[in-house]
Amino acid sequence: MTKTSLKYIQFCCYTILFLLLLIHANSQVNVEEQAVLLNLKQHWQNPQYLSHWTSSNSSHCIWPEIICSTDGSVTGIFVSLMEITGTVPPFICDLNNLTTLDLSHNHMNEFPRALYNCSKLQYLYLSQNSFVGKVPDDIHLMSRLRELNIADNRFSGTIPASIGRLTELRMLSLTACQFDGSFPSEIGNLSNLERLELAYMKIMPARLPSEFTKLKKLKYLNVASSNLVGEIPDMIGEMVALEHLDLSMNNLNRNVPDSIGRLPRLVNFILFDNNLSGTLPPDLGRYSMLEEFQVSSNWLTGQLPQHLCDNGMLVNVVAFDNNLSGQLPKALGSCNNLGSLIVRNNQLSGSLPSNILSWKWLTILDLSRNSFSGQIPEEFGLLPYLNHLNLAENRLSGQIPLQLGRLAGSFVNLSSNHLTGRIPSGFLDGAYVRSFLNNPDLCANSSSVNIDKCNSKSSKIPVRFLVLIICSVIATLLLPVFFVIRVFVRRKHGLDLTWELTSFQRLNFTESHILSGLTDNNAIGSGGSGKVYRVAINPSREIVAVKKIWNNKRLEQNLEKEFLAEVKILSSIRHFNIVSLLCCISSDNSKLLVYEYLENLSLDLWLNRKSRVSTVPGSVQHVILNWPKRLQIAVGAARGLSYMHHDCSPPIVHRDVKSSNILLDSEFNAKIADLGLAKMLIKEGQSATMSAVAGSFGYIAPEYAYTTRVNEKSDVYSFGVILLELTTGRKACDGGDEHTSLAEWAWRYFQEGSPIVDALDEEVKELCYLNGMCCVFQLGIICTGTLPSTRPTMKDVLKILLRWNQTLTYGEQNTASDQYDANSNREIVLENNDATFTSTV
Ligand SMILES: *[C@@H]1O[C@H](CO)[C@@H](O)[C@H](O)[C@H]1NC(C)=O
Ligand SMILES: *[C@@H]1O[C@H](CO)[C@@H](O)[C@H](O)[C@H]1NC(C)=O
Ligand SMILES: *[C@@H]1O[C@H](CO)[C@@H](O)[C@H](O)[C@H]1NC(C)=O
Ligand SMILES: *[C@@H]1O[C@H](CO)[C@@H](O)[C@H](O)[C@H]1NC(C)=O
Ligand SMILES: *[C@@H]1O[C@H](CO)[C@@H](O)[C@H](O)[C@H]1NC(C)=O
Ligand SMILES: *[C@@H]1O[C@H](CO)[C@@H](O)[C@H](O)[C@H]1NC(C)=O
Ligand SMILES: *[C@@H]1O[C@H](CO)[C@@H](O)[C@H](O)[C@H]1NC(C)=O
Ligand SMILES: *[C@@H]1O[C@H](CO)[C@@H](O)[C@H](O)[C@H]1NC(C)=O
Numbered sequence: 001m002t003k004t005s006l007k008y009i010q011f012c013c014y015t016i017l018f019l020l021l022l023i024h025a026n027s028q029v030n031v032e033e034q035a036v037l038l039n040l041k042q043h044w045q046n047p048q049y050l051s052h053w054t055s056s057n058s059s060h061c062i063w064p065e066i067i068c069s070t071d072g073s074v075t076g077i078f079v080s081l082m083e084i085t086g087t088v089p090p091f092i093c094d095l096n097n098l099t100t101l102d103l104s105h106n107h108m109n110e111f112p113r114a115l116y117n118c119s120k121l122q123y124l125y126l127s128q129n130s131f132v133g134k135v136p137d138d139i140h141l142m143s144r145l146r147e148l149n150i151a152d153n154r155f156s157g158t159i160p161a162s163i164g165r166l167t168e169l170r171m172l173s174l175t176a177c178q179f180d181g182s183f184p185s186e187i188g189n190l191s192n193l194e195r196l197e198l199a200y201m202k203i204m205p206a207r208l209p210s211e212f213t214k215l216k217k218l219k220y221l222n223v224a225s226s227n228l229v230g231e232i233p234d235m236i237g238e239m240v241a242l243e244h245l246d247l248s249m250n251n252l253n254r255n256v257p258d259s260i261g262r263l264p265r266l267v268n269f270i271l272f273d274n275n276l277s278g279t280l281p282p283d284l285g286r287y288s289m290l291e292e293f294q295v296s297s298n299w300l301t302g303q304l305p306q307h308l309c310d311n312g313m314l315v316n317v318v319a320f321d322n323n324l325s326g327q328l329p330k331a332l333g334s335c336n337n338l339g340s341l342i343v344r345n346n347q348l349s350g351s352l353p354s355n356i357l358s359w360k361w362l363t364i365l366d367l368s369r370n371s372f373s374g375q376i377p378e379e380f381g382l383l384p385y386l387n388h389l390n391l392a393e394n395r396l397s398g399q400i401p402l403q404l405g406r407l408a409g410s411f412v413n414l415s416s417n418h419l420t421g422r423i424p425s426g427f428l429d430g431a432y433v434r435s436f437l438n439n440p441d442l443c444a445n446s447s448s449v450n451i452d453k454c455n456s457k458s459s460k461i462p463v464r465f466l467v468l469i470i471c472s473v474i475a476t477l478l479l480p481v482f483f484v485i486r487v488f489v490r491r492k493h494g495l496d497l498t499w500e501l502t503s504f505q506r507l508n509f510t511e512s513h514i515l516s517g518l519t520d521n522n523a524i525g526s527g528g529s530g531k532v533y534r535v536a537i538n539p540s541r542e543i544v545a546v547k548k549i550w551n552n553k554r555l556e557q558n559l560e561k562e563f564l565a566e567v568k569i570l571s572s573i574r575h576f577n578i579v580s581l582l583c584c585i586s587s588d589n590s591k592l593l594v595y596e597y598l599e600n601l602s603l604d605l606w607l608n609r610k611s612r613v614s615t616v617p618g619s620v621q622h623v624i625l626n627w628p629k630r631l632q633i634a635v636g637a638a639r640g641l642s643y644m645h646h647d648c649s650p651p652i653v654h655r656d657v658k659s660s661n662i663l664l665d666s667e668f669n670a671k672i673a674d675l676g677l678a679k680m681l682i683k684e685g686q687s688a689t690m691s692a693v694a695g696s697f698g699y700i701a702p703e704y705a706y707t708t709r710v711n712e713k714s715d716v717y718s719f720g721v722i723l724l725e726l727t728t729g730r731k732a733c734d735g736g737d738e739h740t741s742l743a744e745w746a747w748r749y750f751q752e753g754s755p756i757v758d759a760l761d762e763e764v765k766e767l768c769y770l771n772g773m774c775c776v777f778q779l780g781i782i783c784t785g786t787l788p789s790t791r792p793t794m795k796d797v798l799k800i801l802l803r804w805n806q807t808l809t810y811g812e813q814n815t816a817s818d819q820y821d822a823n824s825n826r827e828i829v830l831e832n833n834d835a836t837f838t839s840t841v
Helices: 006-025 031-043 090-094 113-117 137-141 161-165 185-189 210-214 234-238 258-262 330-334 378-382 402-407 463-492 511-516 557-572 603-607 627-647 677-683 687-694 712-728 742-751 767-783 794-809 835-839
Strands: 066-068 074-078 100-102 123-125 147-149 171-173 195-197 220-222 244-246 251-254 268-270 275-279 292-294 299-302 316-318 323-326 340-342 347-351 364-366 371-374 388-390 395-399 411-413 418-422 441-443 500-503 523-527 530-537 542-549 581-586 591-596 613-616 619-622 662-664 670-672
Touching: 031 074, 031 090, 090 113, 113 137, 137 161, 161 185, 185 210, 210 234, 234 258, 378 402, 511 530, 511 581, 557 581, 603 662, 603 712, 627 662, 627 670, 627 712, 627 767, 627 794, 712 742, 712 767, 712 794, 742 767, 767 794
Parallel strands: 074 100, 100 123, 123 147, 147 171, 171 195, 195 220, 220 244, 244 268, 251 275, 268 292, 275 299, 292 316, 299 323, 316 340, 323 347, 340 364, 347 371, 364 388, 371 395, 388 411, 395 418, 418 441
Antiparallel strands: 066 074, 500 581, 523 530, 530 542, 542 591, 581 591, 613 619, 662 670
16 A cells, blocks of 8 residues: 555654654753642642643653643643632742643632733633632733633623733633623723624623724624624724624614625624614625625615625525515525525515526525515526525415426425426425415325325316225224324333333433434434434433434344443443443343433534534524634544543443544534444444444544454544544545545545645635644544554544644644644654654654
8 A cells, every 4th residue: 555655654754753852852851840730730639630740750741731832841731621620829820931821611710810920821711610709800910911711601790991901912702701781891992802702791781882993903703692782883894804793692773884894804794683774784795705694683674785795705694584675686696605595584576596506505595485476497406405495485486397306305395376387296295295385276296295186177076086085084083093002002011111221320211201202303313323313301301312223133132231231331431522321221122322412413414514504493503613613623532532542441442433423512522422332333243233334434444454453543543534524624435536535535645745735624724724724634644544553542642632722722822843834844743752652663
């Protein structure tokens, strides 16, 4: 294989060379600083996740949570998600050169004023803790702060006006905090601010301070759902750097200032759920690369802005529940990137656009409850990803084009129009009985859709039909009786006897709660090893995920015990980044595994462009998995796998790591699912069961081909594939042609010396992320090396990702060793001295 080529070896040598240099550089241990860190650990009562912080002769600079400068002094501490309780002690400032402190996602409860004495502190992250009380009035004493995130805490009191004196701030987040009073206008004094997050705050109703419009460098403003009232300040048009404007879910009224339409960099325009009226800025989209346009649920009138898609970047048009009128903008038809067009419940009119073949990504088209007229263009049936077409309650006429039949299987509603002729044959099944209502002149070739049968104009009903009708009436009457009997019989014959529940923690449900929820309506997915259901438990309404495996007797009797034993081990694992298993319910021929339910389902759904917009009834959610989020997911998944490989005894090998097994909670924290299951499947030793693994083509390490002795390094391979997916946006099996995988493609691409930048996912590519994306791409290549021994351990991988997480999401700061130039330098800085890794090369 090409992977063993000279270049590869050379490449690895470089890596190791770097490694040695680094170890050398770090060889003088700064004993005082190590002592401070060890005291810190003790002060926090030795958190389990910091158990590797021990005094040893090796440098603390290799601990994944610590960043040092080249001369070996600590500049960053990253202890997010470490279950730390307590306070920040004053002696932390004995680390003279500390610039970054990330304490987010812990359980701290007192604002760390001790940090005032850390004279170099620039980046402070305190989000998602349990801080109570006031944010101190003298917060301006931390005058060097460039980024301050205190989101999602339980503060009270007012937001101190002195926050406006932190003039070095580039980023400020108070999201999801609670305060008395309103936003201090002094925030408008933060002239360097680029990112301001004030969303979901519990705060007094107030206007958006017009002083905020002085923030000439602000790129990102999010004040969603924070009790804004009054008008949007007219001067908002002077915030020339603005790219992301989200004022949704407030009570803003009056007009949207026209000046917003002239902002030169505006990408996201998000104003839904307000009380806005008047017309929309006519120039919107004309001068900037607009991607998001969300104005639903307001009182807007007039036309949709005609230039919305002038720059061709528009992805979502969400404008339902308004009073918009006129025609759809002509240029919309040639909008290449359009993913959804939702204008339900307006007064829009005119004919439907037919020059729409460039809508190749369109998934949702909802034009219902308007006054569109004319025919349905046959082009609607040719859109490859369209899966939701709602044209109900318009004035459409003519025949339904036969091409529309291609949408069979998707949501379609053409009710309440004036359509004539036949319904395409694909829709003649029960799923579409409510899709063609109230079109008096439609007919169907079969009677299954509740619509007049074509050619049955003769007034005499044939005898055949009468018999049929009488039979069906009788059947309908008898059906309930039959069901009652059936249920009765099932009860009697021990539904409860055949199912056995083995719980691993205290449960507030029984097997019958779960079993009654296993209906097709509740199914949320199916994979190689079974079907997954989303079950709401009555009466608590708590939601669990239930995986049903093996519908037949695949599991041999003697494996039954082993299965339970294994499941028990897995259930004992408690880790933030691993989905917890609540119980197992088994019967003779079927096993149910009950897990915690994670709102955002699995990673693969989010990487697949089709799922970027989801319509939960009554609301439209749209989330882009941007690079910081993707990196956060990579770090979380690496943490979970690293725990399984290195902290469990015996180590647990997952064997089926893939993006559909990485689940995401509401905050996009990654959790590994299905661990150990694949291994159990393999144990049966039947070739059929290999399909559970073969189902994950693209993720399987090459050694599967020649040995059954797979180990942790096979998981590392699969994880590398996920890194490649995250960076390139391609699917694991997408290697350009049908026989190559993404991993093989990436290696070839790298080897040919093509610019890595061009391989990255255009969806998330931004200048400030390029270095990091390139590096994670290369890490993906290293992880997918052909020889297991050349792959790093999960611990190494985590270490490297954490470093990049720091340099990427937290601003421009760099430690010397993390410098990476995507074009001139193709080496990866692998900073670790893990014995197993170095010794193998
Ligand atoms: C560790 O450092 C101490 C002094 O700091 C030294 O005496 C000892 O030999 C060192 N041990 C190793 C294994 O290098
Ligand atoms: C930290 O910064 C100081 C300057 O404030 C510098 O002299 C020193 O070399 C740095 N390193 C350590 C370990 O203190
Ligand atoms: C900062 O340090 C000085 C003396 O070193 C001390 O008096 C003061 O209380 C400290 N401030 C805080 C907020 O800890
Ligand atoms: C800060 O803003 C307030 C009110 O917005 C203003 O009165 C004050 O002069 C500003 N301070 C500075 C230093 O610019
Ligand atoms: C919305 O605005 C109108 C005036 O434009 C006002 O009469 C109405 O009370 C507002 N609705 C709410 C819920 O504030
Ligand atoms: C919306 O438009 C309709 C018809 O043009 C009109 O009757 C209605 O009053 C309008 N509603 C609002 C809130 O402007
Ligand atoms: C319905 O049946 C007629 C004649 O049986 C046939 O010509 C026509 O193609 C069918 N239409 C559809 C939509 O199936
Ligand atoms: C289609 O729209 C009509 C009228 O708006 C509604 O009654 C019907 O339930 C809808 N059908 C489906 C399948 O949603």
